[in-house]
Every structure is written in structure tokens, then in C-alpha cells.
Amino acid sequence: MNTLQHSIMYFCSMSESENNHSNRSQGDILKKLNIKKKKAPKERTFTEKPKTQVQAKQNIESAADKVELVATCMQNLENELAEELKVLGADKIKVQKRAVRFEGDLELLYKANIWLRTALKVLKPLFNFRAKSDDELYAQAKKIKWETVFTEDKTFSIDFAVHSEYFNHSQFAALRLKDAIVDYFREIGRNRPSVERDQPDVRIHLHINDNNVTLSLDSSGDPLFKRGYRRERLAAPINECLAAGLILKTGWKGEQDFLDPMCGSGTIAIEAALIASNIPPNLNRTHFAFESWNNYDQALLSKVLGEATEMFKPLKCKIFARDTNSQAIRATRVNISAANMRKHIILENEDFFKAKAPSEKGIIVMNPPYGERLNVSGDLVSFYEKIGSTLKHEYSGWSAWVITSEIDSFKNIGLKASKKIPMMNGKLECQFREYELFDGKLKEKKAK
Incomplete structure (x- = not known):
């Protein structure tokens, strides 16, 4: 382009x-x-002299x-x-x-x-x-x-x-x-x-x-959202910087299990794995614009890259990427491999509305289909009602975050959001909402 x-x-x-x-x-x-x-x-090579x-x-x-x-x-x-x-x-x-x-x-x-x-x-x-x-x-x-x-x-x-x-x-x-x-x-x-x-x-x-x-x-050259791992893509994939930003807004850093139940091409799960492992998102980029500057310091860049690899952390949680679409599973598998995250992400061909929670507690970051990606069976109202029902009955003990541009559809989830954050996904105005999931009613939880 x-x-x-x-x-x-x-x-x-x-x-x-x-x-x-x-x-x-x-x-x-x-x-x-x-x-x-x-x-x-x-x-890029570091053996040759500038x-x-x-x-x-x-x-x-x-x-x-x-x-x-x-x-x-x-x-x-x-x-x-x-x-x-x-x-x-x-x-x-x-x-x-x-x-x-x-x-x-x-x-x-x-x-x-x-x-x-x-x-x-x-x-x-x-x-x-x-x-x-x-x-x-x-x-x-x-x-x-x-x-x-x-x-x-x-x-x-x-x-x-x-x-x-x-x-x-x-x-x-x-x-x-x-x-x-x-x-x-x-x-x-x-x-x-x-x-x-x-x-x-x-x-x-x-x-x-x-x-x-x-x-x-x-100094960057290609935009920094181009991490290099997206080899396969579906319609309107979420931007890598936005995916990372959403995860950072939740406060999650790998302390508990993580699930993206509608993973698309896997961007959210991959960014979560990079965050939890403290791996720089652009560690494997082959070129930055500053490498053509007159004051480019090859030795300094080599030092920065070397120090970055020493800061990796072992993964202490499980990261799950699920989708019911076989094309999405294939795309995610390819992208996970390109990101060298095969050992970090558990990829499962599962229907969110039918599958059980993968563990007793954790965090969900969900990007349901909307806008260009909207291709759901049944009407939009029942789709979001099913999201709310599944969260309530299958994910007690979890925290769920949902981003969508279908703002009116949030009410169909039927749960009270603890946080509402306005966002932009491309040209689409969205909201990113948190739902704290628990057994019983909200009044009973507050009483405790």
C-alpha cells in the first residue's frame, strides 16, 4: 500500500x-x-561492520x-x-x-x-x-x-x-x-x-x-502493529496493538488462565502469550527505519536485543484459544507457529456455547463477530443473549471482558458490567466491558 x-x-x-x-x-x-x-x-546481521x-x-x-x-x-x-x-x-x-x-x-x-x-x-x-x-x-x-x-x-x-x-x-x-x-x-x-x-x-x-x-x-518504518506473525487472516482481524491494549486494560499479566473463546485468527491469544512471557512484540522484526540513519549503532541494537531475550519469563498460566470455525482454527494455528507460541497456547476447535470452561477460574477477553465480521447464526439479539447465558452458567469465578461495536447488544447479555471503556476498532466506535461472574445474585455477592 x-x-x-x-x-x-x-x-x-x-x-x-x-x-x-x-x-x-x-x-x-x-x-x-x-x-x-x-x-x-x-x-539484519550483527557480524558485519557498519x-x-x-x-x-x-x-x-x-x-x-x-x-x-x-x-x-x-x-x-x-x-x-x-x-x-x-x-x-x-x-x-x-x-x-x-x-x-x-x-x-x-x-x-x-x-x-x-x-x-x-x-x-x-x-x-x-x-x-x-x-x-x-x-x-x-x-x-x-x-x-x-x-x-x-x-x-x-x-x-x-x-x-x-x-x-x-x-x-x-x-x-x-x-x-x-x-x-x-x-x-x-x-x-x-x-x-x-x-x-x-x-x-x-x-x-x-x-x-x-x-x-x-x-x-x-524511526519505526512499517507500523509497529505489523509484528510479522500474521501469516493467515480472516475478515477484519483485530489490530495487534489494539489487542495488546485491551489485555493491558484488564490488568492481566499472566497470573491466571486466559481464554479467547472466539479467537478468529488468534491475535488476542498471541498477544496474551507475549505479555505473560514478557517477550517484546517486535523482537523478531527484520528491519526498523532507524537502521538507515547515519547514527545507527549496530552494537547498541545488538545489546538491546540481547538484553530483551534475558527478560523472558516462564509461562505460569494456561492460555486457551477456541473457535468453532475450522478456517479460524487453521489460521490461528499458522499464526501461532509464526509467532513461536506453539508451546504457550492451547488451540481448541470448540463452540463457546457448548464447551465447558477450561478451568475453574481465569479471565476471558472476547471479540465477538460484529461489523464486517458479523456472520452469526440466528439474530443478533439471541446471539448476545446466548453469550450472557453461557458466561453466567459456565464461567462462574471468571472475569469476562467483551469488546463490540454493537453497543445496543450489550443489554442483551443480561449482566451488569463493572467497567465500560470506550474504544475505537478502525473506524468502528466500540465499548470494552468487564463482567465479574459469580454464582447467585449481585445483591447476595455484595452482602458477603
Whole structure:
């Protein structure tokens, strides 16, 4: 998917298309961007010496310098992301809308990309200025000494997030920024750097809010929800960052058994296994955008990855993934294997409404079919009534969390929710509700 069409941006929630890897036709403006054919990413090795590069001032001066960084996220996952950054040792953490600002050094930048479960991107803001037109954007951007950011032998791409009445065409704003960069290099007597759509050396993020323009370097490359284990997918799979965020909101960290009774392609169960085992979600990623920066420190990244493997924890609970659909079971089995979680997850072809609870107590995180995934036998009312009845009669002693965009259907579950959390799943407004399950009536439980 084109980088300019597929932007993961702060202050902007993810759309369903961000999890769709299909190609789209290019518009006239995109054709002007001189986009090259996709190159396969280089496989990371730590035995070879770093290549000699032209020394240009880079976004982070040295490994010890602390700079401002921005981690972007989905709506209502800001607090979970901030807590993750706190654990990593980030300084001056500030929660914003669909983003968290913080300070850190080069090592923290590497750790953030590897460890953050709820972050979509980690950005390094470079320049900020004001503009009220595409021409003013071009003029201001052309004043920047771009050779201090990257050299002309590097390829680059631009993604964008534009929320402004002054800029009606987001792609054209990105095009004008591209023009400013290449024209700057030409005017200082350098060669014109090329635009590369899929695997650029440098990724520049354009963010416009009203007349405030921020240009950042993208340190992540592909969005961090692309963990690499999703080899098979069903209709509208839940985003990996959202799945991890939902689990973190429950407070579960592997202390008790875990069940996803409608597992689809297995994302929630896999993210649960990664959390319980303290395995970084992007440990096996083959490339990050920061590996093309002039100050890339191979030895430091090797150290961060090595330390991460030493922090694995043995699994102390059972994690169950169930589904009644044979295609879902097949997809989950493939994805579990790709995630190296075969020993961590118990996969069962079971009907939630007929099967017994796998253990006496535990936690359920359930993502029933809805929206694009809605294909249930019978009507929606009876489907959610059956969910409530099954939870009440078969899962006493458990805690159940349910996310759905069918907000009115919650009342058909027939149980009183102890927590109600608004969420977004792509463009769908959802709620994530907790039900504490027990024998008898609520009044009797409170009396005890």
C-alpha cells in the first residue's frame, strides 16, 4: 500500500485499511512522486561492520543525548502507552491525543520500537513552523538544511496527517514538501534524492494541525502493529496493538488462565502469550527505519536485543484459544507457529456455547463477530443473549471482558458490567466491558 495513502499518524486513529495489505491504484499526484519499484528489505546481521557513511548531522547526535520523541497510538490507549514508556525509563512523559511525548536517548529509541505493545510509530520531531498554504509550506520547508538530516544518496518517503482548513488536499501538501526537499538539494549543488515508496532509507512524517506544521523522522518504518506473525487472516482481524491494549486494560499479566473463546485468527491469544512471557512484540522484526540513519549503532541494537531475550519469563498460566470455525482454527494455528507460541497456547476447535470452561477460574477477553465480521447464526439479539447465558452458567469465578461495536447488544447479555471503556476498532466506535461472574445474585455477592 502506498506510504502516502497508508499513514500512521499521531492525533489520528487507525482505519480498517491500515490492516489491509492489498495494493491500490495510484492517482495523478502520486505518479509525480517518482516512486520506485519496491525493494526487499535487507536482513539484519550483527557480524558485519557498519558501512562508512557521509557524516551529516543526524536527528540524535550521539547515543547519550536525550531528545524529544513521540509515540503514536490508537484512541484511548494513551495511558497504557505512557505506562509502557515509564517502565522503559522514558523521561518527561506527556500524554496527548492518540500520542505520548517523551524524552530519551538512542538506546531508549531502540527499546521503544522493540518493546512497545500499544505504539503504532515512534517519531523524532525535527522542525516546526507555521504555514497557511501549500506555497508557504514549500517556502518554509525549503529553508531547512536537509543535508543535516540525510544525504542525497539516500531515498526518502513522506507520510502525512493533515487536520487543517488551510490545506484541503493532504497529498498535495506532501507533494509540495517533496518538491521543497529535492529543490533544496539541487540548489546547493547536490544530486536530487529519489523517492522510494516501500523501503526508503529515510521516512519523513508531515503533521499539520491548523497552521502548525511539524516535520519528524519516522524511526519505526512499517507500523509497529505489523509484528510479522500474521501469516493467515480472516475478515477484519483485530489490530495487534489494539489487542495488546485491551489485555493491558484488564490488568492481566499472566497470573491466571486466559481464554479467547472466539479467537478468529488468534491475535488476542498471541498477544496474551507475549505479555505473560514478557517477550517484546517486535523482537523478531527484520528491519526498523532507524537502521538507515547515519547514527545507527549496530552494537547498541545488538545489546538491546540481547538484553530483551534475558527478560523472558516462564509461562505460569494456561492460555486457551477456541473457535468453532475450522478456517479460524487453521489460521490461528499458522499464526501461532509464526509467532513461536506453539508451546504457550492451547488451540481448541470448540463452540463457546457448548464447551465447558477450561478451568475453574481465569479471565476471558472476547471479540465477538460484529461489523464486517458479523456472520452469526440466528439474530443478533439471541446471539448476545446466548453469550450472557453461557458466561453466567459456565464461567462462574471468571472475569469476562467483551469488546463490540454493537453497543445496543450489550443489554442483551443480561449482566451488569463493572467497567465500560470506550474504544475505537478502525473506524468502528466500540465499548470494552468487564463482567465479574459469580454464582447467585449481585445483591447476595455484595452482602458477603
